[in-house]
Amino acid sequence: MAEDVLLRLDRVSKVYKVGAFGGRELAAVSDVGFEVRRGEVVSLIGESGSGKSTLARMILRLTSVSGGTITFDGTDVSTLGRSYYRQVQGVFQDPFSSFNPIFPADRVLTMIRDQFFPRAAGWSERVAAALEDVRLDPGQVLGKYPHQLSGGQLQRLLIARALLLDIRLLVADEITSMLDASTRIDVLNLLADLKARGLGVLFVTHDLSLGTYVSDRTVVLRQGRVVESGPTTQIFERPEHPYTRNLLASVPRLGAKWADEAAPTGLPDGTPVVTADGTGNATGNVATHVTEEKA
Numbered sequence: 001m002a003e004d005v006l007l008r009l010d011r012v013s014k015v016y017k018v019g020a021f022g023g024r025e026l027a028a029v030s031d032v033g034f035e036v037r038r039g040e041v042v043s044l045i046g047e048s049g050s051g052k053s054t055l056a057r058m059i060l061r062l063t064s065v066s067g068g069t070i071t072f073d074g075t076d077v078s079t080l081g082r083s084y085y086r087q088v089q090g091v092f093q094d095p096f097s098s099f100n101p102i103f104p105a106d107r108v109l110t111m112i113r114d115q116f117f118p119r120a121a122g123w124s125e126r127v128a129a130a131l132e133d134v135r136l137d138p139g140q141v142l143g144k145y146p147h148q149l150s151g152g153q154l155q156r157l158l159i160a161r162a163l164l165l166d167i168r169l170l171v172a173d174e175i176t177s178m179l180d181a182s183t184r185i186d187v188l189n190l191l192a193d194l195k196a197r198g199l200g201v202l203f204v205t206h207d208l209s210l211g212t213y214v215s216d217r218t219v220v221l222r223q224g225r226v227v228e229s230g231p232t233t234q235i236f237e238r239p240e241h242p243y244t245r246n247l248l249a250s251v252p253r254l255g256a257k258w259a260d261e262a263a264p265t266g267l268p269d270g271t272p273v274v275t276a277d278g279t280g281n282a283t284g285n286v287a288t289h290v291t292e293e294k295a
């Protein structure tokens with residue numbers, strides 16, 4: 001339902017200035033559109049360099065939008081002030097880089113109080129509730145320094161920090177890629193809990209198997225463009241685009257030997273690729289446009 005839409009991207013593009021003196025342009029994201037609704041996890045899936053982080057950063061207003069609009073609750077996010085971050089927060093791949101090693105890790109929680117709720121009563125109860133929500137034992141994390149905590153604990157602390165703000169949308173950018181397998185599942189289950197609480201979650205990953213585990217809908221990104229999107233079950237059971245089929249062919253499946261799987265061979269011959277310079281020579285990161293082609 002339209003009123004359930006939290007985040008909407010409409011023909012969003014990002015062009016970076018690259019090369020000596022910024023003389024060349026790189027179209028990292030082109031005409032991307034999708035929505036995230038309340039109580040929904042949407043996976044944004046694509047290989048390295050497909051533009052996932054650029055999109056996450058634009059949604060979080062960490063980098064400017066070159067074209068198109070991003071709206072939150074119907075309002076263009078570029079017009080929103082600091083209050084935006086009370087509703088939308090991001091968590092990133094490397095939890096260690098979000099902490100200052102010379103301070104206890106829970107300083108990230110205190111900073112939220114100082115910045116947003118300087119006169120809040122019952123702060124320690126709120127902290128205890130947020131830690132419980134992310135299944136952290138306060139005794140094991142409060143007062144500890146980042147190096148005394150695991151990557152999974154730090155990642156959960158960052159999600160607790162977002163929950164203290166009572167956010168409505170979480171942008172989770174490769175949050176499990178630095179975690180070991182069992183912690184990874186714990187964090188994915190946590191995303192499912194957030195969804196059950198009515199939050200919207202944008203789960204950015206290069207790993208299709210993680211996407212299928214957690215998300216309701218999937219957006220497949222290639223070279224800055226959406227090649228396919230829809231309900232996750234549909235994308236996984238009946239992928240329409242050859243690129244998605246190739247991505248799926250590289251995901252291990254229970255009970256199937258690698259030899260039984262279609263070998264991931266890249267795009268079939270003849271798949272049209274238009275490059276930034278219009279030559280069709282897709283080299284490295286320069287290719288920016290894949291014509292939508294249904295097989």
Ligand SMILES: Nc1ncnc2c1ncn2[C@@H]1O[C@H](COP(=O)(O)OP(=O)(O)OP(=O)(O)O)[C@@H](O)[C@H]1O
Pocket residue numbers: 016017018026028046047048049050051052053054055206285
């Ligand atoms: N600040 C920047 N300046 C110039 N080019 C950039 C910048 N950030 C990203 N790019 C380029 O934009 C394209 C998309 O990068 P982006 O990091 O968004 O992809 P990604 O899908 O998140 O990849 P990864 O998973 O490896 O982080 C790449 O070609 C990248 O080199």
